Amino acid sequence: xxxxxxxxxxxxxxxxxxxxxxxxxxxxxxxxxxxxxxxxxxxxxxxxxxxxxxxxxxxxxxxxxxxxxxxxxxxxxxxxxxxxxxxxxxxxxxxxxxxxxxxxxxxxxxxxxxxxxxxxxxxxxxxxxxxxxxxxxxxxxxxxxxxxxxxxxxxxxxxxxxxxxxxxxxxxxxxxxxxxxxxxxxxxxxxxxxxxxxxxxxxxxxxxx
Amino acid sequence: xxxxxxxxxxxxxxxxxxxxxxxxxxxxxxxxxxxxxxxxxxxxxxxxxxxxxxxxxxxxxxxxxxxxxxxxxxxxxxxxxxxxxxxxxxxxxxxxxxxxxxxxxxxxxxxxxxxxxxxxxxxxxxxxxxxxxxxxxxxxxxxxxxxxxxxxxxxxxxxxxxxxxxxxxxxxxxxxxxxxxxxxxxxxxxxxxxxxxxxxxxxxxxxxxxxxxxxxxxxxxxxxx
Numbered sequence: 001x002x003x004x005x006x007x008x009x010x011x012x013x014x015x016x017x018x019x020x021x022x023x024x025x026x027x028x029x030x031x032x033x034x035x036x037x038x039x040x041x042x043x044x045x046x047x048x049x050x051x052x053x054x055x056x057x058x059x060x061x062x063x064x065x066x067x068x069x070x071x072x073x074x075x076x077x078x079x080x081x082x083x084x085x086x087x088x089x090x091x092x093x094x095x096x097x098x099x100x101x102x103x104x105x106x107x108x109x110x111x112x113x114x115x116x117x118x119x120x121x122x123x124x125x126x127x128x129x130x131x132x133x134x135x136x137x138x139x140x141x142x143x144x145x146x147x148x149x150x151x152x153x154x155x156x157x158x159x160x161x162x163x164x165x166x167x168x169x170x171x172x173x174x175x176x177x178x179x180x181x182x183x184x185x186x187x188x189x190x191x192x193x194x195x196x197x198x199x200x201x202x203x204x205x206x207x208x209x
Numbered sequence: 210x211x212x213x214x215x216x217x218x219x220x221x222x223x224x225x226x227x228x229x230x231x232x233x234x235x236x237x238x239x240x241x242x243x244x245x246x247x248x249x250x251x252x253x254x255x256x257x258x259x260x261x262x263x264x265x266x267x268x269x270x271x272x273x274x275x276x277x278x279x280x281x282x283x284x285x286x287x288x289x290x291x292x293x294x295x296x297x298x299x300x301x302x303x304x305x306x307x308x309x310x311x312x313x314x315x316x317x318x319x320x321x322x323x324x325x326x327x328x329x330x331x332x333x334x335x336x337x338x339x340x341x342x343x344x345x346x347x348x349x350x351x352x353x354x355x356x357x358x359x360x361x362x363x364x365x366x367x368x369x370x371x372x373x374x375x376x377x378x379x380x381x382x383x384x385x386x387x388x389x390x391x392x393x394x395x396x397x398x399x400x401x402x403x404x405x406x407x408x409x410x411x412x413x414x415x416x417x418x419x420x421x422x423x424x425x426x427x428x429x430x431x432x433x434x
Contacts, residue, residue, distance in 0.1 A: 002299075005299055005300075005302070006299050006302060009302075009303065009306075010302040010303055010305070010306035011306065013303055013306040013307055013310060014306035014307070014309050014310035014313075015310065016310070017306075017307050017310040017311050017314070018309075018310035018311065018313050018314040019314070020314075021310070021311050021314035021315060021318070022314040022317055022318055025314070025315075025318035025322065026318065038278065039307075039311050040311060040315065041282070042281065042282035042285070042307065042311075043282075043307060043308055043311040043312065045261060045264070045265065045279075045282035045283065045286055046282050046285050046286045046289060046304050046307060046308055047308060048257045048258070048260070048261040048286065049261075049285075049286030049287070049289045049290060049304070050289055050304075050308065051253065051254060051257050052254060052257065052258065052290070053289060053290055053292060053293055055250055055251075055254040056293055057293065058250060060293075073239055073240065073243040074243070076240065076243050076244065076247070077243040077244075077246055077247040078247065079247070080243070080244050080246075080247030080248050080251065081246075081247035081248070081250050081251040082251065083247075083248075083251065084247060084248040084249075084250070084251025084252050084255070085251035085252075085254055085255050086251075088251065088252050088255035088256065089255045089258070089259065092255060092256070092259040093259065099212075103212055103216055104248075104252075105252070106216060106220075107215075107216030107217070107219050107220040108219060108220070108223065108244075108248055109248050109249065109252060110220075111220040111221075111223050111224045111414070111417075112223050112224075112227060112241065112244060112245040112248065112249075113245065113249070114410055114413070114414055115223070115224045115227035115228060115411075115414045116227055116242075116245060117407060117410045118407055118408075118410040118411030118412075118413070118414045118415075119227060119228070119230055119231075119407075119411070120403065120407035120410075121404055121407035121408040121410075121411045122230070122231055122411070124400065124403060124404045124407065125404070128400070138390070139389060139390065139393045140393075142390050142393045142394055142397065143393045143394075143396055143397040143400070144397065145397065146393070146394045146395075146396070146397020146398045146400070146401065147397040147398070147400045147401040147404070148401070149397075149398075149401070150397070150398050150400075150401025150402055150405070151401045151404065151405065154401075154405050171348075172394070172398060173398055174348070175348045175351050175352050175355075176351065176352075176355055176391055176394040176395070177394050177395045177397075177398035177399075178352060178395075179351065179352040179353075179354075179355025179356045179359065179391045179394075179395075180355060180356075180359050180388075180391035180392045180393070180394050180395025180396070181395040181398075181399070182328050182331070182332065182352070182355075182356045182359070183355065183356045183357070183358065183359020183360045183362070183388060183391065183392065184359060184392060184395060185324055185328050186324070186325060186328050186329060186356070186359075186360050187359070187360055187363045188320075188324070189320040189321070189324035189325040189328070190320075190325060190360075192316050192317070192319075192320035192324075193317055193320050193321060193325065195313075195316075196313040196314070196316045196317035196320070197313075197317060199309060199310070199313035200310070200313055200314065200317065206305075206309055207302050207305035207306040207308075207309050208302060
């Protein structure tokens, strides 16, 4: 019974729904396509519950850490998460309180997210500097030349040097960089196919306890 | 003090907290990161919950066949919440299995139809190369060698038989080495593009801090004596 609930039934659900969705993508049969759409819609609703479960798990993990020495950051995280949840829920459910959600998004979420995104420039520059200092080989040279070509080609430099750099950047993006990225994409695609097929034939069961 | 002015002070302070990372990892930056995670997660859960409620509730309240179609994923979603309790977590396996099964099928379908087939077809599109004349042909050949090499750069298995291994190293191994250079060319280009984009955002944030401080000073009456 335990084995049935923990392993056999979940594997049947995963393999069955997975094959139905895959066949819905590959075969031009309207019935299979509608079954595929319905199952994907179910998965989206269940994924929303998974997100909520993840939220409670985050609160549980950090409430444990908050009680330990140096747990002030975890306490702040919990407090911020609850305030953010409350304000956004209030703004979405009660139109009269919409200004609260707008304020939170405009003055807290947006500056934090944008500044962290901007900080990537600093992190990338430091990483490039360290790469240049510690590893001096042909591959690193190609990497840095590529980065320089793209950066200089983006600058609005005067002609003729500017035009030449823009042409070089365009060629670099369309030929060598595109070839590398295409190879990488095909490799990632083949890897995804392999992992997905292992799940679909029941060789991998990440859902079993 | 208006809500906008308070917001301006809060936004400027939070920006400065994050930017303090430039001086090295420090408690102010860690505080900003925890604030970011908390605020983002709370916002995401609120939006998700309201979106699901707005999708599910009208269907559940109606008497149409849609009711059953929505009820099943809602029950599976509730079962998934049992994953939070170790004693009953096995009941959540059905929902996880459906998520994994559908996710794997979507990933396989997407990888096959959206990536592997079109990208492989584009590698050898001779007609597209010839449209660009002799330069197009040369560029197409370079791109083809680069793509094949980049794929082979991930071939780590080597035949055991010495003759086959020598043959493998002389062909696949060499192409893989060339492919690694093309991969680095792509990574460098991606690095340059990411650096340009994030620099633009960083300049925007620094500018907003300057403007924010000017506005705060003006609002609290310190500007211009």
